[in-house]
Structures are given as C-alpha cells and as structure tokens.
Amino acid sequence: MTAGLYVYGIVTPDAEAPEGLVGVHDRPLELIVVDDLALLVSELDSEAMGEGELGEPEDLLAHTTVLDAVAAGEPVLPLAFGTVALDDDDALRVLQGPGAANFSAELERLRGVLQYTLLVRFDRDVILREILDEQPEALRLRERIAGTGEMETRNERIRLGELVVDAMAHKRSGEAASMVEQLEPVVTDLSERDLRQPDDVLDVAVLVRHDAVDDFDAAVDRIAEARHERMTFRLLGPQAPYDFVEAR
Amino acid sequence: MSTSVMENRPRKSSYVERPGGGSLADVVEVILDKGMVIDAFVRVSLVGIELLTIDARIVIASVDTYLRFAEATNRLDLYEHGGRDLPSLMSGMAEDGAKDSTKGAVDGMKEGVKDAVTSDEEEEEEA
Numbered sequence: 188m189t190a191g192l193y194v195y196g197i198v199t200p201d202a203e204a205p206e207g208l209v210g211v212h213d214r215p216l217e218l219i220v221v222d223d224l225a226l227l228v229s230e231l232d233s234e235a236m237g238e239g240e241l242g243e244p245e246d247l248l249a250h251t252t253v254l255d256a257v258a259a260g261e262p263v264l265p266l267a268f269g270t271v272a273l274d275d276d277d278a279l280r281v282l283q284g285p286g287a288a289n290f291s292a293e294l295e296r297l298r299g300v301l302q303y304t305l306l307v308r309f310d311r312d313v314i315l316r317e318i319l320d321e322q323p324e325a326l327r328l329r330e331r332i333a334g335t336g337e338m339e340t341r342n343e344r345i346r347l348g349e350l351v352v353d354a355m356a357h358k359r360s361g362e363a364a365s366m367v368e369q370l371e372p373v374v375t376d377l378s379e380r381d382l383r384q385p386d387d388v389l390d391v392a393v394l395v396r397h398d399a400v401d402d403f404d405a406a407v408d409r410i411a412e413a414r415h416e417r418m419t420f421r422l423l424g425p426q427a428p429y430d431f432v433e434a435r
Numbered sequence: 436m437s438t439s440v441m442e443n444r445p446r447k448s449s450y451v452e453r454p455g456g457g458s459l460a461d462v463v464e465v466i467l468d469k470g471m472v473i474d475a476f477v478r479v480s481l482v483g484i485e486l487l488t489i490d491a492r493i494v495i496a497s498v499d500t501y502l503r504f505a506e507a508t509n510r511l512d513l514y515e516h517g518g519r520d521l522p523s524l525m526s527g528m529a530e531d532g533a534k535d536s537t538k539g540a541v542d543g544m545k546e547g548v549k550d551a552v553t554s555d556e557e558e559e560e561e562a
Contacts, residue, residue, distance in 0.1 A: 196470075244459050251462050267470035281473050306461075315511050329508050337502065348501025351508055385500060411450035420451040423461055429469035 190233035192272045194281060195253050196427065197264040197290055200225045205256050211249040212236075219275055223291055226278055227257065231271065254427035262297040264290060265427045286433070293432065300375055300394040302431065303424030305407060307366065307389040309355060313417050314386065318354045325350050352385045362418075363389040366410050373403045378430045388418055392430035400425075 193211045200220045210216050210229035219226040247268065254265045272278035282290070319326050328347035332340040363379075366389055370377060374393040382390055395403045411420040456462070 247462050248456075248459065251456055255456050265470040267472045270473060284473065286471075304457075304461075311507065312511060315508050316513065319508070319511075319513070325508070328505075329511075332505060332509055337506075341502075344505035345498055345501045347508060348503065348505040351504045352500060385504065407451055415450040421461075422451050422453050423455070423457040426456070432471050 190231040190236040192228045192274065192278050193231050194266055194270045194272055194278055195227045195229075195250065195263075196257075196266050197281070197294070198225050198227050198257065198261055199223070199294055202227070202257065202261045202263070204253070205260070208253060208256050209249075210253045211246050216253065219278055221279060221282055224282055224294075226281055227253070227263065228272070228278060229253075251426075254429075255425065258301065258427035259425050262294040262299075263427055264293055264297070264432050265429050289433070297394075297428050297431065300396055300428070301400065301425035302392055302394055302428045303403070303422060304392045304426060304430075305366075305370075305389065306421040306423070307363075307387070307414075308384070308419050308421075309358070309386040309388055310417055310419055311386050314355060314358065315351065317358075317417075318351055322350065322354065325354075355385045359388050362414070367391065369406055369410055370403075373399055373406045376431060380430070394428065394431055 193214075195210065195216075198218070200218070200223065202218065202225060204216045204227070208216060212229070212232040212235040214229040214232065216227060216229050219228060250268050254263060257263050258265075266281070270281075272281070281287075319329060325347060328343050328350070331343045332347065337344060359382075367377065367379070370391070370393060374395050376394040378392045380390040380392060382388075393403070407420070407422055411418075414420075454461070
C-alpha cells in the first residue's frame with residue numbers, strides 16, 4: 188500500500204542511481220521525467236508511515252544517503268527533508284511554479300562538483316586552559332565557584348561563563364578568516380554557515396570539482412596539521428549540494 | 436573517484452575526521468534548514484524538530500550558556516593534558532557518556548536536538 192511519493196530532489200532525465208540504492212522505507216528509487224528535468228522519488232509504505240509523519244532516524248539517514256550517493260555521479264538539486272507528494276501528478280507540481288525556470292541552469296552549474304562540509308571546533312579543554320592562563324579574573328572566578336553549588340555562586344558563574352564565551356568569540360574571528368583564505372583557491376564556491384556553539388570556530392560548506400578533490404583534501408590536511416593542538420576537524424562529504432541550492 | 440592509487444596519493448591526515456556522510460547528528464543539521472522548500476507542498480513534519488529549528492540556529496549567548504561554560508571551566512582538569520580525574524569521569528558517565536569531561540556541561544542545546552532523533556548509542560561524539 189502506498190502512502191504517497193517521497194521526493195528527494197531534481198535531476199536530469201538521464202540520471203542514474205547507484206545499483207541497489209534504496210530510499211525511505213527501503214523502497215526502490217524511481218524517476219518521473221518531464222521534458223529536460225526529472226524528479227527522484229520513491230514510494231512511501233503506508234504501514235511504515237505510522238502516524239503519517241516521517242520521524243524515524245532511518246528516514247533522515249535515507250534522505251541524505253540517497254542524495255549523497257546520487258550526487259557523487261550526477262547533478263542534483265536536493266529538496267528539503269520531508270517533501271511528500273500524493274502521486275505522480277501531484278509530484279509534477281515541484282517542476283512548476285515561479286522558481287522552476289532556473290532548475291536546468293542550476294543543475295548545469297552543479298555538474299562535476301561535490302559538496303563537502305568542514306566543521307571546526309576549539310578543543311574545549313585546551314581553550315579553557317588558555318583562557319584561564321590569559322585572564323587572572325577567570326582563574327579567580329573559577330577558584331571562587333569551586334566546591335559550590337549553582338545557587339550559591341550564581342553571579343560568579345554567570346560572570347565567568349560570559350568571560351569565557353567572549354574570549355572564545357575573540358579567538359575565533361581571526362582563525363576562521365585564515366582558514367577560509369586557504370580553502371578559496373581549491374574550491375569553486377564556499378558558504379559559511381551560522382555557528383551554533385560558542386566553541387565552534389568555522390562551519391563551512393564548499394563545492395569542489397571532481398578533479399580537484401585531492402588538492403582540496405591536501406589543503407584541509409594542511410589547515411588541520413597547523414592547528415590540531417587547539418582545534419578538532421571534521422570533514423563531511425562527498426555530499427549533495429544542500430548549501431548551494433536557492434531556497435524557494 | 437578517479438585518483439591514482441600509487442605513489443603521489445596524499446596520505447590523509449589523522450587530524451581530520453572523515454566520516455563520509457556523517458553521523459545522525461550531522462545529518463540532523465542538514466535536515467533542519469537545507470534543501471529547497473517548494474511552496475506548493477506541505478512538508479511532512481518531523482515531530483518536534485521544527486520547533487527546535489529556530490533555537491538551534493542562534494549562537495546562544497544566554498545565561499544558560501554562561502552557566503554551562505562556567506561549570507565546564509569548574510570541572511576542567513588543569514594539571515593533565517587530555518587527562519580526566521576520577522570525579523569528572525563519574526559525572527561524565529552519569530550524564531551522557533561524554534568522552535570529554537567538559538562536554539556534558541555545555542552540549543545541552545545541541546543534545547536536545549539530537550535527542551529528538553537519536554538514542555545515546557547512535558550518537559557519535561566529536562573528537
């Protein structure tokens with residue numbers, strides 16, 4: 188029993204998915220072709236759909252696994268997670284509407300490139316020790332709160348936390364810029380993402396040409412080797428170009 | 436990927452973690468606000484996640500964050516590099532199995548997002 192179509196993204200009509208790749212609910216992937224575009228879809232299983240929502244961790248992983256695998260060989264415009272159409276005809280509405288005229292051009296721009304995402308964070312312990320070393324006030328406040336509960340020393344804790352967060356922000360800004368500068372020569376596009384935690388340093392998505400991947404990897408390695416004592420590095424990819432499609 | 440297998444293939448640095456697609460936690464970040472939203476469609480919503488989307492995007496500079504970082508600083512072992520003393524080991528294990536004694540104190544917000552979709556065993560802590 189089908190509960191509709193899960194729509195992963197937009198591809199060209201000749202797109203091929205890797206052999207054996209399955210999608211949400213372990214269903215096979217299909218293409219709906221219209222002129223010079225195609226939709227990458229799979230049928231949803233009504234029993235597996237539960238309350239009519241997609242909420243299982245497997246669903247999230249299926250979404251990105253499919254898109255990342257397809258993107259390794261084809262240009263693809265990823266849709267937001269959870270885009271569901273009633274049937275084939277309903278799904279075609281994705282290809283209509285105001286922004287759709289640019290889909291073909293966007294696909295061509297993404298041909299031959301892969302997205303990678305570099306996540307850089309301060310090594311928390313190392314940076315905290317640095318700050319305690321540099322700021323006697325931080326050391327004093329730390330001694331003040333040692334062995335006390337949160338209620339007892341709430342004001343001192345807020346003051347210490349603010350001091351630490353501000354210090355991290357100050358340390359971060361120059362670092363991010365210098366890393367971006369080293370990435371720019373080996374990528375075709377770059378998109379910095381909002382940081383979420385005070386100890387984040389850089390969260391950046393890049394597009395890399397297939398034939399430049401080794402140079403890009405080497406550049407990331409150089410960046411990490413110079414900074415590994417204070418930071419941790421995590422490189423995701425190859426991925427679908429989640430950060431490089433225009434929101435509509 | 437067409438790269439030469441022999442000689443000049445660059446050795447991947449051990450300082451960069453390369454998990455491929457990433458853990459479920461990484462995927463959640465992608466899911467939250469990436470990809471095209473087609474107005475014509477009502478997206479099937481991910482239970483609880485959309486409520487967290489707005490908070491998750493902001494670098495939190497709030498009292499809650501300050502308290503967490505103060506506690507992390509409090510727990511910091513000043514005398515060993517990378518070492519952990521016994522009390523912090525115990526509290527770290529009691530919380531969420533965090534490898535780093537300071538992580539448990541500050542990961543509250545992000546853990547809240549991850550917790551909506553993961554169990555502790557599936558969570559992958561960053562190095």
